[in-house]
Amino acid sequence: MINDNDVIDTLDELEAFLFLIDNGGLGLKNVTGVALATNNTNGRPFVAVLDDQHKLLLGRWVTQDVFENGKDLVRRGPKKSH
Structure with a gap:
């Protein structure tokens, strides 16, 4: 479930x-x-949001730059509060 416009x-x-x-x-x-x-x-x-059986619940397209430079952010999680 990925929205092409998002x-x-x-x-x-x-x-x-x-x-x-x-x-x-x-x-x-x-x-x-x-x-x-x-x-x-x-x-x-x-970016894929997964359930406990590794099935895709939600996906959002990312640019190549975000894909290459966002790996640590996804691995470690967000740091600041919004």
Whole structure:
């Protein structure tokens, strides 16, 4: 479930998205992980919100820059409060 018009193009936007996930702001149930990944069909990078069985609950496209530079942010989680 990825919206083609919803692209995260800065690290600040990625951090805000991670806070939203952490705080339950999107109403998703059973969230156990977040990862940066690439689409198998076209190689386009996205951030994936996963459940406990590693199934995709929600995805948002990211730019190549965010994909390359946001790995530590996704791995360690957001730091500042919004």
